[in-house]
Amino acid sequence: MEFLISLQLNSLKMFIVIAFMLAGIAVGYLFRRWKFRFINGLIITLIWLLLFLLGLEVGTNENVVRQFGKLGFEAFLLAFAGTLGSVIAAWILWISTKNKKASK
């Protein structure tokens, strides 16, 4: 079975993505005298575009669309429980670091 999803990456692409971010950091640092006022607007626009493309990829995946009614609820329960569990675990770690700071 092949999924038409290319948004998530293989390891080569992952390194390319990280390299782009490091290059961005270098550029931002070299030109730190300039204030890139447009950058936050650009970031949010690109996020919208990426989410639009994610929607397109999910929507054109016939297997996902066809099975959604049958398996969607089960998948949602698992997604919600896993996400909530990890959020609570991260909260515990967050609180433990805060308390350490306070006791110092």
Place this chain on the structure above:
Amino acid sequence: MKGSLIILSFFATGLLLGIFRWFPIGWFENDYSFYVLCALMFSVGISIGNDPTSIRQFRSLNPRFIFLPLMTILGTFAGILVVSFFLKNRSVNECMAVGSGFGYYSLSSILITQYKGIELGTIALLANIMREVLTLLFAPWMVKYFGKLSPISAGGATTMDTTFPIIVKNSGKDFAIVSIYQGFVVDFSVPFLVTFFCSL
């Protein structure tokens, strides 16, 4: 919340256009989303490098954050374990295998399809897409009530690519390095954990 609704509406628009095929055929021959992601990461990089305080704050991060990937994995398993008791037609191991995708839907769904068949593979695909979308939508809310680490945990294996910009936006630029580290470790664990739970 308004920001999340806008994001959701872009996702929904793409979804509808995809379902009803209202776009040029053969469009995905080109890897557009990858180019957009590269442009996005470059822009996020500029905003980090351009901010003199963000680089200094990297050094003041708490060393305990090194345990975050472990918390992500254990927290996910705890949540899945609880809900697996309500899913009577699925075994605990099957539920754990789906949870072990940590949002990495392409890899986890392909592996689970190979090991356990197309139905559980499709559940893995849907559940892990939903995890990514939940993170993108509720990151501001998570930061508000559960601290700055929570959207990083929620993003699971995706926090070094697709959910990274949202995390930086909500947790702050000084958490960029935590997000990349966490994503790298969890991403690496996905094939091992999925295979482990499918073989039980």
